[in-house]
Amino acid sequence: MWNSVLVKRALPLSFSYLLLVAASLSLDYILHAAGLDWTGRYLGIAGTALVAFSFGYSARKKKLFRNGPLSLFLRLHCNAGWVGTLLILVHSGIHFNAILPWSATALMMVVTASGHVGQYLVRKLREEVRVKKKQLGIQDGNVDGLEQQAYWDAMTVKAFEQWRHMHMPMVSFLVVLTIIHIVSVTFFMNWR
Ligand code: HEM
Numbered sequence: 001m002w003n004s005v006l007v008k009r010a011l012p013l014s015f016s017y018l019l020l021v022a023a024s025l026s027l028d029y030i031l032h033a034a035g036l037d038w039t040g041r042y043l044g045i046a047g048t049a050l051v052a053f054s055f056g057y058s059a060r061k062k063k064l065f066r067n068g069p070l071s072l073f074l075r076l077h078c079n080a081g082w083v084g085t086l087l088i089l090v091h092s093g094i095h096f097n098a099i100l101p102w103s104a105t106a107l108m109m110v111v112t113a114s115g116h117v118g119q120y121l122v123r124k125l126r127e128e129v130r131v132k133k134k135q136l137g138i139q140d141g142n143v144d145g146l147e148q149q150a151y152w153d154a155m156t157v158k159a160f161e162q163w164r165h166m167h168m169p170m171v172s173f174l175v176v177l178t179i180i181h182i183v184s185v186t187f188f189m190n191w192r
């Protein structure tokens with residue numbers, strides 16, 4: 001049972017999501033215990049910067065620049081998105097007053113959960129491609145880079161179509177809510 005596909009792929013990702021919630025509660029507790037809870041305000045900026053940095057993956061995918069392997073950028077996307085979400089969660093814990101930023105926080109948790117599902121699909125797909133290549137007796141050295149890229153692209157487009165259909169509108173809505181929140185705190189907030 002412990003060797004089953006579900007356990008090997010889904011369990012670490014579920015653990016990663018639960019760890020995210022547990023880590024944010026712990027960090028919030030530590031900041032309060034150390035009398036540093038005021039830093040929560042600024043963690044919103046740090047977290048947003050990290051999530052913005054994680055969009056470097058999209059830029060690399062769209063070939064806005066060509067340096068570095070895509071897989072490395074995907075790993076950076078996941079890690080920066082994870083830590084960014086953690087910091088924004090702690091930031092959100094300041095108050096429970098305003099509906100709009102709290103809707104953004106709830107949506108962010110859904111987007112991050114969806115990111116974990118995307119990561120599950122990536123791993124599943126990689127494994128399927130590996131098994132298929134083995135069945136067909138294709139070795140990495142037999143297929144040139146371009147062909148391999150085309151094969152990957154075809155597989156990726158197909159498998160991610162449905163997932164992206166759900167994921168991308170949620171990310172867009174999250175960006176809109178975040179921008180409204182940032183604009184409103186910039187205008188109405190007394191930062192002192
Ligand atoms: C540059 C980024 C950000 C800045 C400058 C910022 C700034 C602020 C400020 C000044 C407050 C009020 C804190 C206080 O009353 O002491 C606040 C509250 C809050 N922020 Fe942000 N924030 C940012 C990003 C985000 C993001 C990305 C989210 C969620 C996705 C978020 C969710 C919240 C929530 C839930 C609250 C508490 C609202 C309440 O009073 O009920 N913030 N933020």
Ligand code: HEM
Nearest residue numbers: 051058061078081082085108111112115116118119122171
């Ligand atoms: C608030 C946090 C996050 C935001 C806003 C976000 C946003 C995005 C966006 C915009 C894309 C589309 C990229 C593109 O095709 O150009 C994407 C894809 C993806 N994200 Fe995230 N993400 C977040 C967190 C995460 C986390 C924590 C993980 C990993 C556990 C993750 C895993 C993925 C995966 C696997 C893809 C698909 C990669 C592909 O299409 O090749 N994301 N995400």
